[in-house]
Amino acid sequence: MGRPVIGIVGNLLIEQGGFSPGMERSYVNNDYVAAVERAGGIPLILPVVRGQDVAERQTECVDGLLISGGYDMDPLLYGEEPIRTLGFVYRETDIFQLRTIKTALKRGQPILAICKGIQLLNVACGGTLYQDIGEIPGAFVKHSQDRKRSCPSHTVVTEGESVVAELFGSTFPVNSYHHQALKEIGRGLVVTSRAMDGVVESVESGNGSFVVGVQWHPEMMLTGGDEMLPLFLRLVEAAGSFAASL
Numbered sequence: 001m002g003r004p005v006i007g008i009v010g011n012l013l014i015e016q017g018g019f020s021p022g023m024e025r026s027y028v029n030n031d032y033v034a035a036v037e038r039a040g041g042i043p044l045i046l047p048v049v050r051g052q053d054v055a056e057r058q059t060e061c062v063d064g065l066l067i068s069g070g071y072d073m074d075p076l077l078y079g080e081e082p083i084r085t086l087g088f089v090y091r092e093t094d095i096f097q098l099r100t101i102k103t104a105l106k107r108g109q110p111i112l113a114i115c116k117g118i119q120l121l122n123v124a125c126g127g128t129l130y131q132d133i134g135e136i137p138g139a140f141v142k143h144s145q146d147r148k149r150s151c152p153s154h155t156v157v158t159e160g161e162s163v164v165a166e167l168f169g170s171t172f173p174v175n176s177y178h179h180q181a182l183k184e185i186g187r188g189l190v191v192t193s194r195a196m197d198g199v200v201e202s203v204e205s206g207n208g209s210f211v212v213g214v215q216w217h218p219e220m221m222l223t224g225g226d227e228m229l230p231l232f233l234r235l236v237e238a239a240g241s242f243a244a245s246l
């Protein structure tokens with residue numbers, strides 16, 4: 001068997017200017033592609049599609065999934081009305097990404113969910129979000145950093161045994177590019193770390209399959225050092241085991 005294929009869940013970028021304003025482009029940030037390749041996986045971008053069956057078939061074509069970041073999620077998808085500090089929403093991308101995650105969870109396929117990815121994972125499991133961290137009483141940490149993307153800016157403390165604790169220890173620094181956060185935790189997920197203000201920074205599946213969500217951007221940290229490489233190595237390893245078990 002060859003190297004595991006990691007599907008990177010795509011996004012739509014709406015061009016704001018240039019030659020074709022309004023043009024929608026299928027894309028992912030290239031840091032995700034580079035991280036998967038560096039960890040020994042074969043990166044494959046899964047574009048946003050409309051059909052449920054198309055999304056399912058895409059997911060079946062890969063051995064593991066990397067859920068990338070993106071716009072704010074449509075709060076109607078988790079039963080809330082939009083508040084004034086909600087950012088730009090593109091509902092069709094949310095629906096595609098949720099379908100992809102649900103398909104992977106049903107198959108027991110390994111998932112690494114990053115930034116909006118952890119939020120999508122939580123909603124796919126029935127959880128909810130804070131639409132803006134300003135809603136959380138006592139949340140004092142700056143979670144939208146103004147520094148290089150590879151540079152960590154706040155501390156994370158782990159809770160109990162988890163992949164994250166095993167790889168990075170009980171406390172470690174991460175970068176931060178989110179203004180939303182997990183509220184009620186979805187079924188089957190366990191919180192494995194928090195920022196110093198209590199904001200959830202990672203979750204994992206409680207059932208032993210490799211399902212890890214992180215609120216920071218390990219693929220961006222990889223552009224400045226190797227601290228976060230073990231997370232991608234684990235995803236690729238789990239994807240290889242999953243493929244071998246079919």
Ligand SMILES: [Mn+2]
Binds near residue numbers: 143216
């Ligand atoms: Mn953060």
